[in-house]
Amino acid sequence: MVMVRVRDHRFLNLKLSPIQAPTIIPPYRLPIVAATKASATVSSCASNTFSIANLDRINVLGSGNGGTVFKVKDKTTSEIYALKKVKENIDSTSPGREIEILRMVNSPYVVKCHDIFQNPSGEVSILMEYMNLGTLESLSGVSENQLALMARQVLEGLNYLHEHKIVHRDIKPANLLRSSKEEVKIADFGVSKIVVKSFNKCNSFVGTYAYMSPERLDSEADGVTEEDKSNVYAGDIWSFGLTMLEILVGYYPMLPQGQKPDQAAIICAVCFGEPPKAPEECSTELKSFIDCCLRKKARERWTASQLLNHPFLLHQE
Numbered sequence: 001m002v003m004v005r006v007r008d009h010r011f012l013n014l015k016l017s018p019i020q021a022p023t024i025i026p027p028y029r030l031p032i033v034a035a036t037k038a039s040a041t042v043s044s045c046a047s048n049t050f051s052i053a054n055l056d057r058i059n060v061l062g063s064g065n066g067g068t069v070f071k072v073k074d075k076t077t078s079e080i081y082a083l084k085k086v087k088e089n090i091d092s093t094s095p096g097r098e099i100e101i102l103r104m105v106n107s108p109y110v111v112k113c114h115d116i117f118q119n120p121s122g123e124v125s126i127l128m129e130y131m132n133l134g135t136l137e138s139l140s141g142v143s144e145n146q147l148a149l150m151a152r153q154v155l156e157g158l159n160y161l162h163e164h165k166i167v168h169r170d171i172k173p174a175n176l177l178r179s180s181k182e183e184v185k186i187a188d189f190g191v192s193k194i195v196v197k198s199f200n201k202c203n204s205f206v207g208t209y210a211y212m213s214p215e216r217l218d219s220e221a222d223g224v225t226e227e228d229k230s231n232v233y234a235g236d237i238w239s240f241g242l243t244m245l246e247i248l249v250g251y252y253p254m255l256p257q258g259q260k261p262d263q264a265a266i267i268c269a270v271c272f273g274e275p276p277k278a279p280e281e282c283s284t285e286l287k288s289f290i291d292c293c294l295r296k297k298a299r300e301r302w303t304a305s306q307l308l309n310h311p312f313l314l315h316q317e
């Protein structure tokens with residue numbers, strides 16, 4: 001069992017300017033959750049019915065590129081939720097990708113969407129399950145057992161998404177939320193993409209590049225095959241492996257501890273360097289687990305379903 005150091009710095013919001021404007025409408029809907037067509041004011045993604053007028057804002061939980069998230073309380077039930085006010089106005093006939101995906105997803109390992117509100121001007125708010133401990137960014141140190149517990153839940157979520165042909169594309173500590181019930185769930189579908197037959201658009205340059213796989217950062221690099229490029233799910237596994245390693249060691253593991261992160265250093269390290277490894281003092285199982293996620297060649301990385309059966313997860317309490 002390994003206890004880890006408190007991380008000294010974070011730089012999780014580094015992003016490249018989008019090279020390619022993200023497409024807004026996923027090509028089709030999966031029949032996971034019945035979605036009603038957005039009506040004049042409210043469209044529901046779950047069976048419960050909520051009214052935005054019945055929600056009291058308590059405080060701001062955070063904000064990012066996609067909008068601002070508020071902690072809110074239902075006046076009738078006193079239940080607490082997270083309400084995300086989406087920045088861009090979205091026409092009811094062409095709802096945003098995040099909303100479409102949220103509507104479809106129904107997994108205990110992915111943050112639940114309770115309802116979606118749309119006012120007549122097109123402004124959208126998403127009512128979500130509240131995760132009271134916030135993101136994994138705030139973690140200061142974890143044991144191998146704790147890491148395994150978190151890794152299993154994230155992999156269950158990824159396995160669910162990948163089975164439903166959804167690539168998350170922005171897995172990182174800031175997009176994994178936890179609760180005091182020891183739950184860890186995948187959040188933030190701002191750059192998620194549903195895969196149909198063609199995969200090329202999935203490789204568009206969006207997401208947080210610090211956690212991007214080598215083949216996504218440079219798809220034309222020597223050794224990147226068509227098989228690597230078409231394996232879009234493997235990009236999520238790289239990001240997952242890097243995220244787990246960061247939570248373990250307490251700093252962004254692509255660069256030496258203390259090195260000032262910048263775009264060039266990160267891209268060089270990911271594309272030209274060797275993948276990072278778990279510290280020597282870790283168990284053999286954990287070292288192997290990280291290695292199976294952080295294989296440079298996408299085709300050699302394990303899938304979420306294979307990783308769920310990795311000895312590191314099977315042998316933890």
Ligand SMILES: Nc1ncnc2c1ncn2[C@@H]1O[C@H](COP(=O)(O)OP(=O)(O)OP(=O)(O)O)[C@@H](O)[C@H]1O
Pocket residue numbers: 061062063064065066067068069082084111128129130131132134135174177187188190
């Ligand atoms: N369901 C939730 N429960 C509790 N806190 C949440 C929830 N969703 C989001 N937050 C908090 O709000 C912050 C911002 O939310 P979010 O990441 O969704 O915004 P964003 O614009 O999509 O971010 P990004 O810039 O990564 O796209 C998060 O970092 C987290 O602290």
